[in-house]
Amino acid sequence: MDVSNPVWASPIEFLQTVNPENPVMFFAPKALQARTQQFLKGFPGLVTYAVKANPDISVLQSLVSHGITGFDVASPEEIQLMRSLAPEAALHYHNPVRARSEIEFAQRMGVKSYSVDSRSELAKLAEILDPEGVEISVRFALPVDGASYNFGAKFGAIPAAAADLLREVARLGFITSMTFHPGTQCTDAEAWHKYILAAADIAANAGVKIERLNVGGGFPSQRSNEAGDLDEIFGVIDQATTEAFGDNRPALVCEPGRALVADAFALSVGIKAIRDGADVFLNDGIYGGLSEQHLIGLTQRLLAVHPDGTLVAGEGVPHRLFGPTCDSMDMMPGVTHLPAELAEGDYIIFYSLGAYSTATATRFNGFGDLQLATVHTL
Ligand SMILES: Cc1ncc(COP(=O)(O)O)c(C=O)c1O
Incomplete structure (x- = not known):
């Protein structure tokens, strides 16, 4: 992993400054x-x-x-x-x-x-x-x-x-x-x-x-x-x-x-689309940094963030989460509750993602170009 400089204060500081197109793995x-x-x-x-x-x-x-x-x-x-x-x-x-x-x-x-x-x-x-x-x-x-x-x-x-x-x-x-x-x-x-x-x-x-x-x-x-x-x-x-x-x-x-x-890493993914207000399409999935989530359940620690770094507000609404590839298996298990104001272009930060993630990630379908960043705290 080529950990890029500088060291950022937190994933949110990185997201609001860089507005990354690709998924980002943060290492603390x-x-x-x-x-x-x-x-x-x-x-x-x-x-x-x-x-x-x-x-x-x-x-x-x-x-x-x-x-x-x-x-x-x-x-x-x-x-x-x-x-x-x-x-x-x-x-x-x-x-x-x-x-x-x-x-x-x-x-x-x-x-x-x-x-x-x-x-x-x-x-x-x-x-x-x-x-x-x-x-x-x-x-x-x-x-x-x-x-x-x-x-x-x-x-x-x-x-x-x-x-x-x-x-x-x-x-x-x-x-x-x-x-x-x-x-x-x-x-x-x-x-x-x-x-x-x-x-x-x-x-x-x-x-x-x-x-x-x-x-x-x-x-x-x-x-x-x-x-x-x-x-x-x-x-x-x-x-x-x-x-x-x-x-x-x-x-x-x-x-x-x-x-x-695991707990020393978090993964941020971008929201590519919310299909007809229901299904959330992420820019990373089971062939990338979220590879084992369909096997052991989605991490329960996650945070939705707008590109300006503010937290997405609103009551939790159930969504199905899909990865970016054309493979039907590329989806998260069950439904995930995300704040009502979630929109295309926002980010979700998934915590505890340092194990069996970068180690097993692929570039299937041309996705999964994972950016890396070092942070002081997650
Ligand atoms: C022999 C052996 N030891 C240790 C581990 C690590 O397991 P865990 O990541 O659950 O701590 C594994 C994982 O596959 C294993 O095969």
């Missing part, structure tokens, strides 16, 4: 620093960052310079990127399925932590890697509520299979650990509680002491009114680990993506 570095400190001070273990959420160089550099020393990487490209920016950082290759060439690449780059959820992938790792000093975390999944969508549908062994895998990891001589991901934007601390109790059961059934337990991923950003308090979730994780493991308490690791970066 101070918000990112504050959230980084909250994790480093509050989480009772090692904080790593899931690079996939937002691999922007300015984000990664900020995280490194403010004390993040570990990264969850999903691919050779992410490994290379992190090695170039933070050569000493711990890299956890926690995409549980990899090509042999990808494992060989990670090995050459000195990656020492991997996750698995199947015997076939464990066998592949064991063929390629020398177990000395290498950690393998068994990823398991439970049918647990609380997240915006279910991550267990693709990855994670059921508990019985996880116990078998853990035994096999120990037999092969790797450092034994476990991991889970409760699902992204998980607002219920109880999900972590259940997962941690299950991790202890699985380890006990396997007869294996685990060195570390990685609790995901999944921490909520402030995109919803039910997001809850991160410090409360950290407290539940700490207590549940002692409750579940007692004297065998493993070291804890977390690998947030969304919760570290």
